[in-house]
Amino acid sequence: MVEPTNQTMPQETHLLEELEAGSPSFSALVQQLTQIVGKTGILYDADELLVYECDGYIVDKTAPDIVVFPTSTAQISAIVELCNQFNVPFLARGAGTSLSGGCLPIGGGVMIVLTKMKKILEINLRDRYAIVEPGMVNLHLTNALKGTGYHYAPDPSSQGSCTIGGNIATNSGGPHTLKYGVTTNHVLGLEAVLPDGSIIELGGPTAEVPGYDMHGLYVGNEGTFGICTKAIVRLTRDPESHRTMLAIFQTIADATRAISAIIAAGIIPSALEMMDQGIIQAVEEAFHFGFPLDAGAVLLIEVDGLEIALDEEVRQILEICDSCNVREIQRADTPEERLLVWKSRKQAFGAIGRLSPSYCTQDGVVPRTRLPEILEFIEETSKKYGLRIVNVFHAGDGNVHPILLFDERDQAQIQKVLDASEEILEKCLELGGSVTGEHGIGVEKINFMSRIFNKTDLATMETVRNIFNPRQICSRDKVLPPHQTDEKPGISQSHPARRAPH
Amino acid sequence: MSPTHSGSLEEFIPASQTELSRFMTENATTDQKQIFPVGGRTSLSVCCPSSQSGTQICTSQLNRVIDYPIRDMTITVEAGMRLDQLNEIISAEGQRLPIDVSQSNRATLGGVIATNTCGPRRFSYGTIRDYVIGISAIDGRGNLFKSGGRVVKNVAGYDLGKMLVGSLGTLAVISQVSLNLRPKPETMCMVWFAFDSYQNVDRALEALITSGTRPTAVEYCNSKAARQIVAESRFELPADHHAICVCYEGPENQVNWQANQIKEEWKEFSPLSSQIVQADHATRLYNAFTEYQTSSDDPVTLKAVVLPSQMMKFVEAATQLNIAVKAHAADGIVFGHLPDSASSLEDVKQILSQLKNKLDPKTGYLTIYQCESEWAELLPLFCSPPPGWDLMKQLKNALDPDQLLNSQRFADLVET
Secondary structure (H helix, E strand, O other): OOOOOOOOOOOOHHHOOOOOOOOHHHHHHHHHHHHHHOHHHEEOOHHHHHHHOOOOOOOOOOOOOEEEOOOOHHHHHHHHHHHHHHOOOEEEEOOOOOOOOOOOOOOOOEEEEOOOOOOEEEEEOOOOEEEEOOOOEHHHHHHHOOOOOEEOOOOOOOOOOOEHHHHHHHOOOOOOHHHHOOHHHHEEEEEEEOOOOOEEEEEOOOOOOOOOOHHHHHOOOOOOOOEEEEEEEEOEEOOOEEEEEEEEEOOHHHHHHHHHHHHHOOOOOOEEEEEEHHHHHHHHHHHOOOOOOOOOEEEEEEEEEOHHHHHHHHHHHHHHHHHOOEEEEEEEOOHHHHHHHHHHHHOHHHHHOOOOOEEEEOOEEOOHHHHHHHHHHHHHHHHHHOOEEEEEEEHHHOEEOEEEEEOOOOHHHHHHHHHHHHHHHHHHHHOOOEOOOOOOOOOOOHHHHHHHOOHHHHHHHHHHHHHHOOOOOEOOOOOOOOOOOOOOOOOOOOOOOOOOOO | OOOEEEOOEEEEOOOOHHHHHHHHHHHHHOOOOOEEEEOOOOOHHHHOOOOOOEEEEEHHHOOOEEEOOHHHOEEEEEOOOEHHHHHHHHHOOOEEOOOOOOOOOOOEHHHHHHHOOOOOOHHHHOOHHHOEEEEEEEEOOOOEEEEEOOOOOOOOOOOHHHHHOOOOOOOEEEEEEEEEOEEOOOEEEEEEEEEOOHHHHHHHHHHHHHOOOOOOEEEEEOHHHHHHHHHHHOOOOOOOOEEEEEEEEEOHHHHHHHHHHHHHHHHHHOOOEEEEEOHHHHHHHHHHHHHHOOOOOOOEEEEEEOOHHHHHHHHHHHHHOOOEEEEEOOOOEEEEEOOOOOOOHHHHHHHHHHHHOOOOOOOOEEEEEEEOHHHHOOOOOEOOOOOOHHHHHHHHHHHOOOOOEOHHHHHOOEOO
């Protein structure tokens, strides 16, 4: 293998201007941005900017210099052109629920907040698509579809606040991805403002378009390919019925055996989520479901489909759980019971506040059959560092979310959390997995990129990034690690994240 | 391995991905010959016109299983693996890749990705883009790169696999693929409906939106195509009118219930007849639908992508031009074999132009799907530039700066 020859020159990000409040260029930029978005669409007082200094990843904080709230694609294009003219970095932000620092404005600059662009532009059931603005909250689309027999399938746990534009940037998952896939499987096309201000359309409302799958390439770019200003998403038929159950196991090993056996039997549950003893105790304290506090693991299993088929699937699942030493199965067959069970899962993170003043949520993936190994490793790591770690995660996908509990006032604990996280993610890679299943690389995991990919892989990714964003003026220093020759270091990690609504 | 000669084209059969990478690096730094990636040669006439000179990279020996953790339901294989070979391996474990590929005894996985091949099941299972979880490929300068991985959920880095879907060998030679697999369903059945009018067909298709059933595939054919499909399936079915064939998969009781349910639901659209096709007959009929798009001896097969709600208007126009039409009806994807009467290039261009006028330029695409080789280089494959065409050209230039990968085809892709 030769050294990559398609590697481009190191990007001259240092040439981007750093804005200084009160300077002539700052005042000129503010004035011209105000002409675009109006006085109510811009913030630049230091106090008001504090809200935007981080997202769900609170380790690193950098406030933007200016925040704007555009209401149209044309405004975004004009804002981006201005940023180019003034040579200042910019990036988009939706609801700011990223857990990897995707919305961190490295180098300051202009933050383009899309929350005012939240309209549904079209719903077309016959052709199974919807066109929405990027600031639309994920759940609001599904709510708008209620009664039509259709829904928008990707449902991250933060779906009550996260936006579709943000979901596209990070290729978000959620508990139902096992059967229905992640965001990229549901995006048919999009409109975007490229980092030079030009407006492009990729894909479209049809089932496919000729040529390279450009919208597929665009999804998951973490904001580095410009700003998605319109999304065309596929609508999914509602299942006729659900069966939801909680299977309570004595040990994690029994629960993971049941997971593999269910899928091996040809059943693809719509969700297969695991909670370990630590999280069960926290959830029980918060919501009083009646979980036994001494259980080793609880599986939330949901199957959906035609009413006629479900009872047989449930029978098979019960039989499999039995053969894996299940202790007890609780059924949640009424819509109210189902809602309550899902509340326990989706709000599990809220319950963690009862256990610890701070916590750090990790996001690793292993092949499904390696779950016992990674969970055992997490337990060992917990003992090794004297840190409490609880687990609530998408077991069917092998996507673990170990939650490390600590007190951020104790510097020694913070270092332990960072070291333990690193070891766990390293183990995920060793087991054939990945360091992120759905939260993204962002700034948090940028140092892992060169462990997952070799120089050629990264150079090719950079070549592709440079087509969209050659000067890195848009969402700089994300996803791809800085060149080794580049003297400017990336963001270095100093504190772990503690909050993670996923 | 030394190159062997085959006509004006040389052939190179790499024994490994690194050998291929070395070969392409050397080619880029010395001869700079055109490179044509070749899998099962099932789409060669359109993808790589025969008058070209250069080197065909034949992936037939890149056909090994790299890793098959059965219970994880993922598999990593080299891209030259033929679909039948893949299906045999995974079928033994009760698993499948739910992508329908015609001529699957020859077609390779890399070719399926490069041509974005799909079939009837795409309605419920999606296309190859939804199953590729990791990919390796070699760009025009010989750089072997990868993206993704071997786990079903992974957002580390850009998804370069997507950009290679539909790339027709113009961006990189796909060398290795990791796939997400699905369990094989217990059984399958089809319901064949005959209708006497476009209007009733359209009403029935529209009613599928709220049907109590969940079809895995919905295929339409006009009478000309219906006769050929019925003949191929060797099962007696009415083929003198429009036909819609709805397919169900799953446990037997569920499949049977749905087949009877759809017959009941569609009574209000006055089908001339409806018939449930099961067991081996269903398999043969299904295969006839899958193979149809490549089965013609006719000189040109076109593919149109339209919104499902606009489809029957297009089908009507095509039928009036004596085209044999089959469609993935719920997805708006139409295949048409042009009639024998279209015997000159001028005739073909005339037909294409008439059909293009029937399309909404914002939501309709007409492409050449199969074509006699000598016409292939005279016909742009895409009758209009697709969205993002400028970015596609930039991508091509970035990954293949010396224009070595099937570059004439790319240059002639779009009518100018």
